[in-house]
Amino acid sequence: MADGAAPVLDVRGLTTVFHTRQGEIHAVNSVSFSLKRGEVLGVVGESGSGKSVTMMSLVGLLPAPPAEVRAGEVLLGTSDLLKMNAQGLSDVRGAKVGFVFQDPMTSLNPVFTVENQICEPLIRHLGMTKQQARARAVELLDLVGIPDAAKRVKSYPHQFSGGMRQRVMIAIALACEPDILIADEPTTALDVTIQAQILELMKDLRQKLGMAIIWITHDLGVIAGIADRVMVMYGGQVVEHAPVGEIFHNPQHPYTRALLRTIPKITGQREKRLSVIEGQPPIMTDAPRACAFRARCAHRFDRCEAENPLRRTLDSLPLGIGHDVACHWSPEGADA
Amino acid sequence: MRDTSPPALVQVDGLKMYFPIHSGVLRRHTGDVKAVDDVSFSINAGETLGLVGESGCGKSTVGRALLRLYEPTAGRVIIDGEDIAQLSSEALRKKRPTMQMVFQDPQASLNPRMSLSSIIGEPLVEHTPMTAAERQGRIYELMDQVGLNRRFANRFPHEFSGGQRQRIGIARALALNPKFIVCDEPIAALDVSIQAQVVNLLEDLQEKFGLTYLFISHDLSMVRHIADRVAVMYLGRIVELSPRDDLYARPLHPYAEALLSAVNEPDPDRAKTRKRILLKGDLPSPANPPKGCNFCTRCPKVFARCLTEKPDLVHVEYGRQVACHLFDPINTASGSTGGSEDQEHLQHGVTQ
Numbered sequence: 001m002a003d004g005a006a007p008v009l010d011v012r013g014l015t016t017v018f019h020t021r022q023g024e025i026h027a028v029n030s031v032s033f034s035l036k037r038g039e040v041l042g043v044v045g046e047s048g049s050g051k052s053v054t055m056m057s058l059v060g061l062l063p064a065p066p067a068e069v070r071a072g073e074v075l076l077g078t079s080d081l082l083k084m085n086a087q088g089l090s091d092v093r094g095a096k097v098g099f100v101f102q103d104p105m106t107s108l109n110p111v112f113t114v115e116n117q118i119c120e121p122l123i124r125h126l127g128m129t130k131q132q133a134r135a136r137a138v139e140l141l142d143l144v145g146i147p148d149a150a151k152r153v154k155s156y157p158h159q160f161s162g163g164m165r166q167r168v169m170i171a172i173a174l175a176c177e178p179d180i181l182i183a184d185e186p187t188t189a190l191d192v193t194i195q196a197q198i199l200e201l202m203k204d205l206r207q208k209l210g211m212a213i214i215w216i217t218h219d220l221g222v223i224a225g226i227a228d229r230v231m232v233m234y235g236g237q238v239v240e241h242a243p244v245g246e247i248f249h250n251p252q253h254p255y256t257r258a259l260l261r262t263i264p265k266i267t268g269q270r271e272k273r274l275s276v277i278e279g280q281p282p283i284m285t286d287a288p289r290a291c292a293f294r295a296r297c298a299h300r301f302d303r304c305e306a307e308n309p310l311r312r313t314l315d316s317l318p319l320g321i322g323h324d325v326a327c328h329w330s331p332e333g334a335d336a
Numbered sequence: 337m338r339d340t341s342p343p344a345l346v347q348v349d350g351l352k353m354y355f356p357i358h359s360g361v362l363r364r365h366t367g368d369v370k371a372v373d374d375v376s377f378s379i380n381a382g383e384t385l386g387l388v389g390e391s392g393c394g395k396s397t398v399g400r401a402l403l404r405l406y407e408p409t410a411g412r413v414i415i416d417g418e419d420i421a422q423l424s425s426e427a428l429r430k431k432r433p434t435m436q437m438v439f440q441d442p443q444a445s446l447n448p449r450m451s452l453s454s455i456i457g458e459p460l461v462e463h464t465p466m467t468a469a470e471r472q473g474r475i476y477e478l479m480d481q482v483g484l485n486r487r488f489a490n491r492f493p494h495e496f497s498g499g500q501r502q503r504i505g506i507a508r509a510l511a512l513n514p515k516f517i518v519c520d521e522p523i524a525a526l527d528v529s530i531q532a533q534v535v536n537l538l539e540d541l542q543e544k545f546g547l548t549y550l551f552i553s554h555d556l557s558m559v560r561h562i563a564d565r566v567a568v569m570y571l572g573r574i575v576e577l578s579p580r581d582d583l584y585a586r587p588l589h590p591y592a593e594a595l596l597s598a599v600n601e602p603d604p605d606r607a608k609t610r611k612r613i614l615l616k617g618d619l620p621s622p623a624n625p626p627k628g629c630n631f632c633t634r635c636p637k638v639f640a641r642c643l644t645e646k647p648d649l650v651h652v653e654y655g656r657q658v659a660c661h662l663f664d665p666i667n668t669a670s671g672s673t674g675g676s677e678d679q680e681h682l683q684h685g686v687t688q
Binding site: 046047162163191194195196197199200219220225227244248258259260262264266270271273274278280281 | 536600605
């Protein structure tokens with residue numbers, strides 16, 4: 001991945017709030033990141049950390065009230081998606097940005113055949129004829145490894161197993177050869193052996209098609225296997241961002257460090273006792289004025305109460321390329 | 337080590353749980369979903385047996401049939417000296433306090449209209465002659481034990497987070513001082529940082545009260561942490577039952593091997609170098625399992641005998657049981673012992 005290449009996606013200061021009866025919920029707070037061609041960005045966080053909402057905000061997938069994208073820029077190539085009208089956005093979705101969601105059963109339409117659902121974006125975005133689209137649908141199913149694709153294309157979603165349904169979802173997302181594929185917990189609902197199949201498939205497709213992937217998950221094991229760079233989210237903010245090796249071998253944020261310690265190991269020395277992060281994730285009823293992690297942090301001090309830490313770079317690289325962290329504390333000195 | 341110890345607390349022999357399929361206009365009995373097909377194992381007092389497998393393999397059904405939440409089709413389930421499968425309903429009711437369950441989804445297993453203290457207190461009302469005051473004392477005691485603040489006693493389940501709800505479920509299970517608890521995927525619905533809290537709590541309680549657990553889970557890393565021995569299930573049958581360290585260091589059954597190789601390790605360097613055994617295809621339907629070994633349709637080491645004959649779960653090494661023809665002495669003569677380094681390489685040639 002050439003560092004100088006222009007990003008396919010550049011997100012700056014994205015802020016999303018939900019209006020609820022209990023007041024505003026600040027789900028995404030000034031999130032910035034960029035994505036280069038052919039790159040896999042892993043997004044890690046617990047439920048409610050804002051990882052899915054961030055990605056849905058990008059392409060206007062959130063229902064407009066209660067959600068409101070309050071600030072930011074989302075540059076796809078040269079156009080700002082946040083300034084686009086509904087028609088423009090629907091041209092982008094499916095064509096430039098593909099989606100794969102967690103539960104393939106609820107995201108496929110049960111009353112249409114798989115063929116029908118793969119053809120839809122082909123006809124809508126690429127202007128193919130029905131015949132061309134049908135031929136392409138078979139190719140796509142073949143590409144995602146569904147055996148006997150020519151026959152299976154006439155089946156309905158319920159006739160596929162969970163893993164096969166997820167392959168169909170991937171085929172639909174890839175139909176128009178998007179620049180970016182956003183995969184929101186695509187393997188979470190699947191069994192480990194099926195999950196392994198899907199992960200290998202995605203790695204393979206990325207090599208073949210060269211698209212950029214945003215992979216949202218709470219499973220650090222999956223991230224280790226597929227991501228080039230990792231963005232850790234907490235309380236609707238990016239708390240740490242680094243190349244995958246740095247995140248696992250040189251984590252800087254207390255949350256990242258604690259999170260890595262809570263997972264039991266499958267090889268090597270078995271831990272006597274799991275370390276835990278006490279307490280609960282916060283509910284962001286207000287724009288962050290102090291560090292969102294302070295209540296659960298082992299290293300908090302006065303400044304954490306007074307000031308929300310901004311992302312600061314740890315190497316000379318600009319934010320969003322190298323290793324950066326949003327924390328007042330630093331492990332150097334503390335560790336020594 | 338453990339094999340020589342006195343009678344097990346839980347002894348399961350030939351447990352079968354078939355769900356009948358009725359079809360046609362007359363709703364004739366046309367077949368069975370063999371959710372659990374001839375499963376035998378034992379759990380010693382104070383021990384944790386991990387039960388792992390993929391969805392649909394029958395692991396939850398085993399847990400439920402064990403406590404007779406389902407009526408087992410066949411088999412014996414001896415818990416603390418009595419055959420649960422044979423007990424009359426009144427005798428079973430008297431037996432219930434010794435065996436309890438913690439469910440996967442704390443949201444669905446707690447009545448939304450009952451307050452926390454009535455949820456935890458319900459088993460006490462059912463099974464003990466306690467007065468209201470004694471009961472309240474016991475409820476507070478239980479809340480302390482699972483780390484719930486006493487101030488929450490009158491709140492309702494929806495006011496709690498997932499981890500706290502699971503603590504309520506655990507407190508309820510503990511109320512009658514059980515000996516044996518079936519934990520059915522107790523952490524699957526929880527966030528990573530909360531999972532560790534609940535697992536630590538389960539371990540503390542085990543130590544304190546000498547509890548025996550059947551820990552059902554699909555999370556192989558967590559099972560490695562909590563279990564003493566592990567049973568691996570595939571399509572209604574146990575394919576391997578081994579002490580934890582042996583299983584994770586050197587799985588014997590080809591399915592156990594593939595399952596362990598599929599676990600994602602949180603280490604990018606290992607992720608690059610490791611070899612995954614990718615299984616082809618999906619789980620066959622338990623209504624129509626293969627004629628021979630249940631795993632023969634996906635097994636990378638399959639051979640002729642596997643297609644015709646179901647292997648039994650037999651002792652192959654000290655403390656280790658495997659259901660695979662590869663470990664039958666008849667076949668070992670021809671060199672297919674399995675488990676060795678060479679075998680592993682051979683296998684990758686086949687699968688990838």
